[in-house]
Amino acid sequence: MRLYVGGLPYQTTEQDLGDFFAQIGEVTQASVITDRETGRSKGFGFVEMASDEEAQAAIAQLNGSMLGNRTITVNEARERQASGNRGFQGRDNYSRNDRY
Template structure:
């Protein structure tokens, strides 16, 4: 089971996150999400447990607790919603008004 962990101190590294959750059970992956441009942590991450019982125990024991100087949120991760690649507008044509200058 994959868990969402929010409210992490910005200096949290992946090994810190893994160490925290391995106190409860076997962790198969721990990831801290960082900004692509700056590399700075966004203050949240994901932890994946090898079994669901340990993941549930982690939610019960760690959700709402203090980690560093912040209160963390631990919950089951939801799948990312896809918009099907549709960015709105009219496909690749944009869809803005051009005063009638462009004729297709």
């Protein structure tokens, strides 16, 4: 099961995240999401646990706990929603209202 982990300290590495969750059960993958341009952490990540039981235990035990100097949020990851346009609308959308 894939878990969302929010509120991470910005210096948290994937190794740190995996080690933190390993106290509950087997971690198959841990990832910290970073900004594409700067490479800096965005303060959240994902952890995959080997079983649903371990994942539920991690949610129960680690949600609201402290990692470094921050309180983290742990819950089941949801599928990413299609968000449509994310700011860039393309050339055609800009010229639609032009009056020449």
